[in-house]
Amino acid sequence: MSRHLGWAATFVGAAMLVASVPVVAQDASMEPAAACTPSDPPLSVIFIPKQVNNPYFDAAATGAQTAADELCGEFSQVGPQNANAAEQVPFITDATTQAPSAIAIAADGPDEVVPSLTAAMEQGVKVVGYDSSPAAGAYDVFVNQVDFSGVGVLLADWACELAPDCTGEIAVLSAAETAPNQNAWIALMTDTLANDAKYANLDLVTTVYGNDDPQDSATQAQGLLQTYPDLKVIVAPTTVGILAAAQVVKQQGSDVKVTGLGFPNDMREYVKDGISPVFGLWSVPDLGYLTYYIASLLVDGTITGAEGETFTVPNLGDYTIGPDSVVTLGPAFRFDASNIDEFNF
């Protein structure tokens, strides 16, 4: 009896393993639209977000796919399960091996990705950073989704608006500790709070990290509510964090307000409930669209990433490359009760 069982188990296990590879390999690149003619060699861009299964990056991917269809190029997206730089690097090296025209990357950590991105650039692959910047020098162009200092001031403003009389304790719920974009926004927000007399009565008590994981973020939010009973506002500059914080606040029936960066569809009910009367974001699909276009302009040589170069992108307009080869998508957009119903993303 055990004889047959043993062989059966071995076969099933081995078959499962072998079968899993081709069956699931579907998840690969999309076909270019039939109507256009692909260039030679074909334009292929691999997107490596901070993590997969994150609605923010999936939204950006839709914009990138639109651009790919317009330009007759290939688009695919791969990335780690967790927003962790050590897990992201193997994806960069494996993407480089496939010799795409360009790689677009939202770095989980600014320094950890430098050796692999530098190696990619040495092999002639164009590197475009988006959302979250690798260290300067490890990319050809970085597409900043929003003007950093603008967001820093806005976050401080919204916290001020939601705290009674612009007074009281506030806390920040961020993404990963290494995340360059969140860290930049938080730094600018802290600067604004410290230097502008208007915010003199706001006290930023702590910053906690939810790693863009819904469970972790919820746990951190609960921790904030328990540790700081006088907390007035939670500022979460991450779409995963702001949703988790709002859910926790609602569950616990707390008076704490929540603001930060979030998707209108996610936050609509909390705007109407008064838990999150104001927050902001930008058009995430546009970020993906712009990133893909910039990749194509780098590949065909229209731009090289040098400061001062200008270019035009259909549907979005004219852009100029700034210092450190940064291009900014545009200003942040404020959502509140007056306009929350107009958006669908």
Next chain:
Amino acid sequence: MTTIRRLVRWEMLLAILVVALIAVGATVSPVFLSANNFSNLSAALTEVAIMALPMALVIIAGEIDLSVEAMLGLSCAVLGFLWAEGVPLWIGIPTVLIIGALGGALNGLLVTRFMLPSLVVTLGTLALFRGLALVVLGPRGVSRFPEWFTTFGFRNVPGTPIPWPFVIFAILAIVLGFILHRTWAGRHIYAVGRNVEAARYSGVRVDRLKLSLFTLSGVVAALAGVIFTARFASARADAGEGMTLTVVTIVLLGGVNIFGGRGTIPGVVLAFFTLAVLGNVLRLTRVSTEMQSIATGALLILSVVVPMVAQQLKLAIERVRRDRHPPSVGHIAGAEAAGGEEAI
């Protein structure tokens, strides 16, 4: 004899699996067989593989060291801290190796002198070392290491597709393989794993041996921390989080018995290649990361189930053979003894 035959069979299976995976890889992706790819293949699991070698020795001796990932983190944090304070690397690196030895010795002392189970001790030091790492470096990261250091971590030996860290892995594998399979120290490790009391009464210095193994595990984990820092050009206190599980996976997949007394270094090396090729093939074909976890888990379950099943098979076959060819009169006593043993 039987042990060797069974072990050779497991390593054979692994070798066949690696070849099969390579064949799948070559078919599914045109870039799989490139030199570039071989270089990347081993890179992602380098630190894990390096830590798996002493871990195999520890597990064969009947213990376990769960604290390796935290020692890697502590080593990373101290190295970063020292570098940020201006201490040159040629002082920093030996310092963290010494810290690794001390941490490993702590594990060893608690297990041998205080007779505490290694599972519990190393679970405790897992938390302790990680906590120390966070105290030393805090949440920040240290970067801007010298170029020779980051080149060592990330690049290949000039003219070959072999990454420098892989060279370290190869050297360690050869040395530890030699110790385990060709020296009396290795035989003692197996003896202690099979039956620690019998080993003790046979004159094996069990405590000294275990202390040395834990210390070795600590030093190698610290070395892995140095390599990790070099490879990512960045030192952080949370380095290595989650690695212990992967290290144990490679060791068990390599045919090392979790209860001690069985296992080989070649098996561990083959297991490393299996996981490395599997991960690489799945990434190149853009299979989702969930599937990668499922595949790794399935492999691990197989690695435990198949040897057990193989043993049942062997016993069953021997029973059948004995029934078909009953021993002649002169051997009745011997056959009864053998039959008696089997009944157990």
